[in-house]
Amino acid sequence: MRVLAFLDGSLGDPAQPYVRVDNTGVLRGDGIFETVLVVDGKPRELGPHLDRLARSAAMLDLPEPDLAAWEGAVQQVIDNWRGSSEIAVKLVYTRGSEGDPDAEPFCYALGMEIDEKIKKARDEGIAVALLNRGYGPDIAERAPWLLLGAKTLSYAVNLAALREAERRGADDVIFTTTDGSVLEGPTSTVIVVRDHTLYTPPPTVGILPGTTQRAVFRAAEAVGWGVKVENIPAAELSSADGVFLASSVRKVTRVHTLDGIRLPDSTALHRELCEAYEALYA
Ligand code: PLP
CATH class of the missing domain: 3.20.10.10 (D-amino Acid Aminotransferase, subunit A, domain 2)
Incomplete structure (x- = not known):
């Protein structure tokens, strides 16, 4: 089970490709992320995760994240989740396309099942x-x-x-x-x-x-x-x-x-x- 949500509130199909081949996250690992645990529909420590996302963005000179939009994307994942009681929601934020001075950051929230080994x-x-x-x-x-x-x-x-x-x-x-x-x-x-x-x-x-x-x-x-x-x-x-x-x-x-x-x-x-x-x- 996977649920993909973007910051404009839209949902994506997690089996489809969305990331461009020249994305800085792919080419250089140039971006940031968070992994938020959701249990029974409730995210744990969401405020501290979003604060850390903002801090990481500042350290990498990335545009300040719109925390309300990120919170909305997490909620979209939760609202559309049909899997087990725990979700690992990854918040992924990359700088965008390499070499493009007007590149928009590429951001998404992806809900995933938690590994059985963990x-x-x-x-x-x-x-x-x-x-x-x-x-x-x-x-x-x-x-x-x-x-x-x-x-x-x-x-x-x-x-x-x-x-x-x-x-x-x-x-x-x-x-x-x-x-x-x-x-x-x-x-x-x-x-x-x-x-x-x-x-x-x-x-x-x-x-x-x-x-x-x-x-x-x-x-x-x-x-x-x-x-x-x-x-x-x-x-x-x-x-x-x-x-x-x-x-x-x-x-x-x-x-x-x-x-x-x-x-x-x-x-x-x-x-x-x-x-x-x-x-x-x-
Ligand atoms: N340290 C590192 C390097 C990590 O990658 C993580 C989480 O993935 C942590 C610590 C623990 O952070 P948190 O408790 O916020 O998940």
Whole structure:
């Protein structure tokens, strides 16, 4: 099941081609995106997703997005969805046709089913490999043109890291800095739990500020847990009470194995955290 909607409110046929062969998103990955989770017809964290879309657009010098039009396109997808109870709605925004100074941005919202593998991982947990990203912790400040912190369409590196994980017998990746600090997953935010306090690295280390991480922190605070945004040495992961990867479609996924070594059992902690997170949307 797929539903395609454009920003003028019209629907498209997701099986038909719409993107021009000279589109900058296709030729150079020059564009931005968001993936919004919709459950039972209700989008989760839509405001923060749209805010991040606007922030990414500004970082790429793209025209300011019309957030009301984007919201309308998401609603069109929801209204026309006939699939299962959860939808992953991708918001895709490319600069347009290459070499055309008057190029209009090319934008759409595409509703898709959530991968079974992702759903299974929510229940069963995942094995993760630590991969050095080759950057120091001050890279975002020293080299803003790397666009760290923008959600760009250039995900070839992120996908290569996931293939490397597979070669190492793992399901996913946690990137680290050259000095051994935790960054993020290729498509997720890292959350570490110790003594009923949640930790996540600050976006200033050159990672995407996660909408799910923020929601999970809100949920944890509501049930009396502590939350801290601070540097996390990768060496401390293996002794934490729990290590989790958070993102819109995977929600909160438990890491059970790190670099081939089984982590302390965080099943009960995971259940508590998921209950608090789901309660936000009850
Ligand atoms: N970090 C990266 C690099 C991502 O691609 C994503 C989501 O795809 C996230 C973090 C998590 O963001 P969110 O929770 O807003 O989905």
